[in-house]
Amino acid sequence: MTQLSYNGPYKTFMVQAYRNGCQCISQAYLTGGRHMAQHGDWTFLYDNKEETTTRYVSFIGEEARHDIAIIQTQNFYGKSLVLNILTHRMAILGQKDLDEPGYLEEAFNMTEGEANELREFLRLSI
Numbered sequence: 179m180t181q182l183s184y185n186g187p188y189k190t191f192m193v194q195a196y197r198n199g200c201q202c203i204s205q206a207y208l209t210g211g212r213h214m215a216q217h218g219d220w221t222f223l224y225d226n227k228e229e230t231t232t233r234y235v236s237f238i239g240e241e242a243r244h245d246i247a248i249i250q251t252q253n254f255y256g257k258s259l260v261l262n263i264l265t266h267r268m269a270i271l272g273q274k275d276l277d278e279p280g281y282l283e284e285a286f287n288m289t290e291g292e293a294n295e296l297r298e299f300l301r302l303s304i
Contacts, residue, residue: 226253228251228252228253230249230250230251231249231250232247232248232249232250233247233248233250233303234246234247234263235247235248235299235303237299239292239295239296240291240295241289241291241292241294241295242288242289242291242292242295243264244262244264244292244295244296244299245262245263245264246260246261246262246263246296247260247261247263248260248261248300248303248304249261250304254270256272257270257271257272257275257304258270258271258272258304260300260304262286265286265287267285267286267287268285269281269282269285269286271300271304272304273301273304276297276300276301276304282296282297
């Protein structure tokens with residue numbers, strides 16, 4: 179059972195999902211009378227398409243090899259979606275996030291040295 183909740187000034191929703199094969203139960207609540215699209219058992223909170231810019235980069239530092247994709251989109255308030263292709267981990271990052279101690283280490287499961295290499299590259303790239 180997975181439970182997610184978000185409380186904001188204009189909307190409140192709760193999603194509970196239980197998956198057993200194809201079985202899924204979901205509920206969502208919005209205030210303010212906004213319509214939500216439904217398809218079968220799924221209630222979509224949003225479903226958007228947009229053109230993005232994707233940069234694929236592979237480089238070798240002194241600590242590790244880094245194979246990443248940097249996706250620039252309007253969806254994350256000026257931040258970029260950074261994917262580590264080798265480990266299948268990702269984070270939504272902006273310049274200020276790079277200054278957070280331990281953020282890259284935790285997000286990408288890296289050592290401090292590996293994260294410092296990636297941080298140095300991302301400062302110039304996002």
